[in-house]
Amino acid sequence: MQMNIGFDNNKYLAMQSAHIRERIEQFDNKLYMEFGGKLFDDYHASRVLPGFQPDSKLQMLLQLKDQAEIIVVISAEDIINNKIRGDYGITYDMDVLRLIDAFQGVGLFVGSVCVTMYTPEPEVEAFEKKLNSLGIRTFRHYKIAGYPGDVARIVSDEGYGKNDYIETERPLVVVTAPGPGSGKMAVCLSQLYHEYKRGVKAGYAKFETFPIWNLPLKHPVNLAYEAATADLNDVNMIDPFHLEAYGETAVNYNRDIEIFPVLNAMFDLIAGKSPYRSPTDMGVNMAGNCIVNDEVCREASLKEILRRYMKCLCDQKVGGTAKDDRFKLELLVNQAGLTVxxxxxxxxxxxxxxxxxxxxxxxxxxxxxxxxxxxxxxxxxxxxxxxxxxxxxxxxxxxxxxxxxxxxxxxxxxxxxxxxxxxxxxxxxxxxxxxxxxxxxxxxxxxxxxxxxxxxxxxxxxxxxxxxxxxxxxxxxxxxxxxxxxxxxxxxxxxxxx
Incomplete structure (x- = not known):
């Protein structure tokens, strides 16, 4: 028996990989691509877009594997605090090792690991030593005073200039991490600074899946993304920069929209001129073009919102304390017209x-x-x-x-x-x-x-x-x-x- 299909996965792989190749050529044959979400097991996407395979991002990368290498990023603070990845129940530092094994197991080249927010604590140094003993190069990026607002300081020898330059070999550098808040974007921008210092006009882009920019703001697929990130308090918004630049409505989320003026100023300082006119421009996201049955995806997304809410209620019952994301999820349930x-x-x-x-x-x-x-x-x-x-x-x-x-x-x-x-x-x-x-x-x-x-x-x-x-x-x-x-x-x- 087959579930109803709402998403053409093969079309997605072809369109997304083609778009990435275009981005690589747009710059000096060097593109730093920040990968948000989960690379191997994006089960949220497969639930809200029936037909999307959980390993689609991986399969897309495999089509580009001769051009691609991977930098895995982890924050020193997450190592010190033993931060846990909820779905696997393992610490972020252990997940870095798991990711390296998984990437190498399918033939992808892991070039290095970058420790961000570096601080010379014993746990951090022990982790670096372990990676080095396994033949994995490690690099250090440091806290920058005034980040992210003091752009002039950040884009200088006192800011990104103090970070290690991560040596890379291939045109596409995928920057990924065990989870959010690891510093992926900062690593990409630091690398751009160092590349331009060396005369390489490298580029930056984000591999996006959600929110889907060319679906309506309150489309259930996009509401389900808000439900998935309720603990981060992400909010989907109309991208005002995109609307002003092109007269076209596009959906993005608050954090990208809020940081865009800062990023644009950084691009101006690094490259002389920003290549992007909106945060939506930075993303590579063909998912909306591959929905083949909107009704199926709507229904699947509404179910996902309810599942997220009900899980929150159960977690609250088990934990014995009110969860911060409960009221956000209740709001989304009401917006979607759902009833438990x-x-x-x-x-x-x-x-x-x-x-x-x-x-x-x-x-x-x-x-x-x-x-x-x-x-x-x-x-x-x-x-x-x-x-x-x-x-x-x-x-x-x-x-x-x-x-x-x-x-x-x-x-x-x-x-x-x-x-x-x-x-x-x-x-x-x-x-x-x-x-x-x-x-x-x-x-x-x-x-x-x-x-x-x-x-x-x-x-x-x-x-x-x-x-x-x-x-x-x-x-x-x-x-x-x-x-x-x-x-x-x-x-x-x-x-x-x-």
Whole structure:
């Protein structure tokens, strides 16, 4: 079964790579390109633009790999503070190593790592030493007094001039980082300063995906970007510089618009004249030209806004404190005309819970729009039950047929409760999938059900209670889009225990 497609990924790869080649030629065959967002796994884009592949940026780079090299940027402050990347649960310095491995693993050339906001703390120096021992060159960029307002100081030997010049070999230099606030733009501009000092008329551009400049300001795709960056308080705006320069409406976001006059002044000092008339000009963003079904993308984006809001509510419940981004997300939900509980997958989950006396329940919407549900029972949790029922439906197996026998489940329950000390004997989603795979030899339906797992990718699922960490992780690994009511299965407990 196929999800509805709203985005032409092949067209996007072709248009984006062609546009980058044009930018390289526009300058002195040297382009520093700041990559925002995630390079390997842009799941937000794939959720709001059905058809967009999470590794599209990587695939586009691979088309240019003979021309490209990569600088990975990390802030010394993030190393010292052990900043964590939320989706992987690893520190930024460890993520730099992960990124280098991943880039090199697909044949991309990582030229160096730049430590920004450099300070000679033991943790920072130990990280540099580790990189150097692995054969990765490291460079240092320093804090500049008056940044970013004191342009004359910044663009001088007292500012960018004090930074290390990062030696690069190839026409396209991709500047990326584990996360926002690492200093990617500052690295690009520092390099431009040094290149012009050496007589190389290099250029700067931003690889953009969101907001999509040539969609309306309040288009759901752009609202979903605001939802994704609610914790940063990003706000989409009409680019006034673009409107003045070209008489054309374009969407950008507040931080780029606010910093543009400063950047323009820096370009003037570095190059004699800025090559750009608006912040939108700086971006390379062909995504809006590759939407082939606007309605599909609108619907997907509205769902994403709701998912972001509901996750915020659950995070607030688990953390016990109000989240700063909640009110921004509530505003976006209202702007988009959305209502929590309006989706069919939520309604079916609640209906199943009511039929079982208020016990936890879950529902999954399959690619063809069919919704299957699962309830909490003595052997399985609601998520596990819904997962098995979905696999049966996808495989055309009668719902009454037993895929995993109680005889197979009981030893796993004994292991959990007797030996691992768990108070919950019911099988989590990872455990039921292991039990299902071990049932293949004795149950002819088990293999047919297991083969349907790829078809769960992109399916919406809703639980009437907050899922355990292990269930959430398993379902995310299957590529499912999971939401929960901000309620514990046992509301009277003092602490949340999985």
């Amino acid at each position: 509980g309006s989706r069919a997958v939520e309604q079916q989950a609640h209906a199943r819970s009511e039929k079982t006396g208020g016990l936890p329940a879950a529902a999954i919407e399959l690619p063809d729009g069919t919704i299957v549900t699962g309830k909490t029972g003595p052997l399985l949790g609601a998520a596990s039950s819904a997962l098995l029922n979905a696999l049966k439906k996808l495989a055309g197996i009668d719902q009454e047929i037993e895929l995993v026998s109680a005889r197979a489940i009981e030893p796993i329950q004994k292991l959990k409760t007797t030996y691992f000390g768990s108070k919950n004997p019911r099988l989590h989603t990872d455990e039921i999938l292991i039990a299902l795979s071990s049932s293949i030899l004795e149950n002819k339906y088990a293999e047919a059900a297991l083969n349907q797992l790829p078809n769960l990718k992109g399916c919406d699922m809703h639980s009437t209670v907050i899922l355990s960490r292990v269930d959430s992780e398993t379902l995310n690994r299957l590529g499912m889009y999971v939401t929960c009511d901000p309620i514990y299965e046992e509301e009277d407990r003092k602490y949340h225990k999985n």
